[in-house]
Amino acid sequence: MHNTDASQAHLPPPSPLYRWTVLLFVSLAMFGNYYVYDSLWPVVDLMRTQLDFSYQQIGWLSTGYNIAALMVLLAGGYIIDRWGTQRAIVVFALICLLAAVLTVISSRFEVILAGRFLLGIGAEPLIVAATTVLAKWFKGRELSFAFGINLSISRLGTASADWSPNFAGPLYANWHDPLWLATGVACVSVTAAILYWVAEKRAKGRFQLATPSATEKLDVKSLYKFSASYWYIVALCVVFYATIFPFRTFAIDYFQQAHGVSREAAGLLSSMLPVAAIILTPIFGLLVDKVGKRSLFMAVGTLIMLPLFLAVTYLPPGPLVQLTIPFIGSEPVPLTLMIVIFMLGTVFSLIPAVMWPSVAYIVDGARLGSAYAMMTLCQQVGWAVVPLAIGILNDINEAGPLNPTGYAPGMWVYTGLVACGLYFAFKLWQTERGPKGHGLDGKTMHLGG
Numbered sequence: 001m002h003n004t005d006a007s008q009a010h011l012p013p014p015s016p017l018y019r020w021t022v023l024l025f026v027s028l029a030m031f032g033n034y035y036v037y038d039s040l041w042p043v044v045d046l047m048r049t050q051l052d053f054s055y056q057q058i059g060w061l062s063t064g065y066n067i068a069a070l071m072v073l074l075a076g077g078y079i080i081d082r083w084g085t086q087r088a089i090v091v092f093a094l095i096c097l098l099a100a101v102l103t104v105i106s107s108r109f110e111v112i113l114a115g116r117f118l119l120g121i122g123a124e125p126l127i128v129a130a131t132t133v134l135a136k137w138f139k140g141r142e143l144s145f146a147f148g149i150n151l152s153i154s155r156l157g158t159a160s161a162d163w164s165p166n167f168a169g170p171l172y173a174n175w176h177d178p179l180w181l182a183t184g185v186a187c188v189s190v191t192a193a194i195l196y197w198v199a200e201k202r203a204k205g206r207f208q209l210a211t212p213s214a215t216e217k218l219d220v221k222s223l224y225k226f227s228a229s230y231w232y233i234v235a236l237c238v239v240f241y242a243t244i245f246p247f248r249t250f251a252i253d254y255f256q257q258a259h260g261v262s263r264e265a266a267g268l269l270s271s272m273l274p275v276a277a278i279i280l281t282p283i284f285g286l287l288v289d290k291v292g293k294r295s296l297f298m299a300v301g302t303l304i305m306l307p308l309f310l311a312v313t314y315l316p317p318g319p320l321v322q323l324t325i326p327f328i329g330s331e332p333v334p335l336t337l338m339i340v341i342f343m344l345g346t347v348f349s350l351i352p353a354v355m356w357p358s359v360a361y362i363v364d365g366a367r368l369g370s371a372y373a374m375m376t377l378c379q380q381v382g383w384a385v386v387p388l389a390i391g392i393l394n395d396i397n398e399a400g401p402l403n404p405t406g407y408a409p410g411m412w413v414y415t416g417l418v419a420c421g422l423y424f425a426f427k428l429w430q431t432e433r434g435p436k437g438h439g440l441d442g443k444t445m446h447l448g449g
Contacts, residue, residue: 014203019137022203023146025196026130027153029093032189033123034157036100037065039182040116042165042267044253046175051107055250055399059391061116062249066384068120073377079125085136086197088129093193095122097186104179133196148282155274157185162252162271165263166329172263226371229362229440232428233355234375236298239421240351242382243414244344247309248273249387250394250410255337258404259317265331268323269341275325276345277352284353294358294440295432299425301350304343306422309414311340313407361440389413 014022040061047053079088099122103115130150138146164171164178171177248270255266288294318335363371390410393399399406432440 022137022199025192026133027150028192029189030130030154031157032185033096033126034154035161035185036096036182038158038161039179042252043175043178045256050175055391055394057109059388060113062387063384064113064117065120066380068117069124070380072121072124085129085133086200090193090197092122092126093190097190100183100186104176152278155278158274159271162267163328165267229428229431232424233358234378235424236421237355237375238378238382239417241379242386243417244348245383246386246390247414254407257401258407259337261333265333268325268331269333272341272345273348276349280349281353284350288354294354295429297354298351299429301347302422302425305347306418308340308344309411312337313411358440
């Protein structure tokens with residue numbers, strides 16, 4: 001590594017235009033990755049009516065992805081370290097494309113499930129590789145801003161999948177045409193990955209690039225050294241993502257069946273979560289850096305979240321109001337539903353903006369890789385279990401447009417998870433106020449101490 005650094009010492013740094021072009025290519029590859037993952041949720045009702053899938057089978061289509069992601073996560077960054085980011089991004093983008101094709105070419109449940117499993121194999125290391133690329137091209141420059149731009153473009157893929165019933169409405173006469181559209185978006189992702197390969201190949205020998213550290217592996221032996229505050233954050237992370245992402249799995253179908261809104265309106269409602277994250281996450285990040293109170297913000301965000309799932313279940317829907325997303329569409333939705341989803345989107349922006357950076361304040365820098373690996377591993381386990389449980393509950397209770405109360409047990413599961421999250425957030429706040437605190441509630445400070 002030192003020899004590589006020495007050989008590059010005489011080279012000029014890449015121009016801003018070159019760096020931002022690389023960022024654009026990598027972000028477009030991520031856009032396609034996110035779009036393909038979320039493209040399944042607007043066709044849940046069509047799969048149930050046209051393919052006779054049960055809610056349990058729909059849950060498996062989410063869980064299968066997470067099981068594959070867990071397998072890749074346990075393998076660590078070995079493949080990316082061995083192949084390099086150029087080859088890794090192209091290969092994993094191609095795997096995501098193959099997964100998109102496998103998901104749509106057959107109506108057999110086993111084939112569609114295999115496609116979702118393969119997507120988990122490709123998507124998780126694609127995200128890791130993209131992160132490594134940004135470190136290589138932006139380290140010591142605008143790294144945080146580049147990460148923010150990359151995340152915003154990625155989440156735009158999620159929002160675009162939710163918006164697809166609006167801009168691609170004629171495709172929704174059947175379940176497979178929208179997924180062929182997702183396959184086309186995956187082709188854009190592969191194209192962007194290849195363009196990144198070309199850009200980096202041209203840069204070698206011409207520009208000085210940072211050499212990112214080898215991807216850190218999960219060090220099980222060091223886990224006992226982590227503090228109580230770390231484990232409270234991990235527990236909050238597990239229940240938070242085990243609530244939000246499984247809810248999104250069924251959200252569009254739930255809005256249609258339980259609240260009688262159109263597919264287009266359901267897509268706009270669901271998109272409020274990623275849209276809020278695109279806009280509000282960096283704002284909340286800046287706010288917390290200035291005022292501190294990290295554990296308090298996590299507790300308040302969880303408290304706001306606690307009644308939301310019961311509110312959409314039991315409160316009167318209220319009058320219809322127009323929900324408008326500029327350049328996408330405008331649809332009438334129940335006022336109560338819009339307010340609740342807006343609040344959920346706000347929490348979806350606040351808690352991650354505080355939670356993930358907080359780990360770097362309480363874990364020693366030498367063990368930060370293991371800390372994040374364990375946190376992500378636990379996150380994937382929770383995320384894998386809950387969609388299957390919700391699907392089974394929906395089936396047992398015969399949830400549907402003729403029996404909207406059948407969705408209530410699932411909503412109670414989400415509420416119970418949030419209640420557990422509130423307990424963990426309170427324990428974190430209590431610990432950080434005591435003698436064993438890490439200064440988590442202080443303003444921005446040096447990391448890794």
